Structure formats: structure tokens, C-alpha cells
Amino acid sequence: MAKLLLVAACALIDRDGRILMARRPEGKDMAGLWEFPGGKLADGETPEEALVRELKEELAIDTEASCLAPIAFASEALGEFHLLMPLYVCRKWQGMPTPEEGQELKWVRPSELTSMEMPAADRPLAAQLRDML
Numbered sequence: 339m340a341k342l343l344l345v346a347a348c349a350l351i352d353r354d355g356r357i358l359m360a361r362r363p364e365g366k367d368m369a370g371l372w373e374f375p376g377g378k379l380a381d382g383e384t385p386e387e388a389l390v391r392e393l394k395e396e397l398a399i400d401t402e403a404s405c406l407a408p409i410a411f412a413s414e415a416l417g418e419f420h421l422l423m424p425l426y427v428c429r430k431w432q433g434m435p436t437p438e439e440g441q442e443l444k445w446v447r448p449s450e451l452t453s454m455e456m457p458a459a460d461r462p463l464a465a466q467l468r469d470m471l
């Protein structure tokens with residue numbers, strides 16, 4: 339039986355309705371693919387706490403749980419794990435997203451989202467997000 343891997347992911351949406359995507363850096367698994375910022379839950383963390391922490395670590399922005407709205411989730415085999423990944427939307431944060439971990443960042447329009455190369459789990463999420471925005 340595969341072990342559950344819990345990852346929280348976030349679509350940051352700017353005032354023009356564009357979405358911030360991050361490119362996984364060299365050296366990480368799935369390097370080069372575009373993903374939603376976020377990461378694994380640490381022990382005892384809620385998904386919202388994990389996202390607030392990851393957005394600070396990865397992008398140097400501040401937000402809070404009340405600014406995170408869950409919109410969809412992915413459930414997908416990932417190597418020896420089974421990935422369970424809630425996707426949140428966030429429209430309110432402080433600071434300018436800055437790549438703190440060597441990742442490339444790109445603001446994309448909803449229509450561009452589904453043509454980016456993404457992890458398998460993200461494809462249905464990207465389509466749902468595009469249809470929602």
C-alpha cells in the first residue's frame with residue numbers, strides 16, 4: 339500500500355487575473371516542470387500553515403490562512419507514494435514574489451496554463467483553474 343504524501347499547493351492570482359507558476363529547479367525530482375508554489379506538510383502542520391510557511395520560504399511573501407481558498411485537489415500515484423494535494427487560490431498577500439530557491443517564476447494567463455509542462459497531478463488542476471477564472 340502506497341504511503342500518502344501530503345502537499346499543499348497555491349495558485350497566486352494577481353490583479354490582472356494571471357497565475358504565478360514556478361519551475362522546479364535542477365536537482366529536484368521533476369526538474370524543469372512548472373508547478374504551483376507550495377510543498378510538503380511538516381509534522382503537525384495543517385495545509386494552510388504549510389502554505390503560509392512555504393510561500394514565505396519560496397517566494398518571500400506573507401499571507402495568512404484566511405486568504406487561502408481551497409478550490410480543487412489532486413490524487414495521483416507518485417513513485418512509491420500516493421500524492422494528495424489540495425490546491426488553494428490566494429489573491430491577497432504582502433510583498434513581491436521573489437524566487438528564493440533558484441526557481442524560475444512566470445505569471446501566466448489562464449488560457450496559457452494548460453500548455454505548460456507540468457507534473458501529471460497538476461494537469462487536471464490547471465484545467466479546472468482555467469475554467470474557473
Ligand SMILES: Nc1nc2c([nH]c(=O)n2[C@H]2C[C@H](O)[C@@H](COP(=O)(O)OP(=O)(O)OP(=O)(O)O)O2)c(=O)[nH]1
Nearest residue numbers: 345346347367373374375376377378421457459460
Ligand atoms: N509544490 C508542488 N509540488 C508538486 C506539485 N505537483 C506535484 O506533483 N508536486 C510534487 C512534487 C514533489 O514530489 C512534491 C512536493 O515536494 P517538494 O520537494 O517540492 O516540496 P518541499 O519544498 O516541501 O520539499 P523539500 O525539497 O523541502 O524536501 O509534490 C505542485 O504543483 N506544487
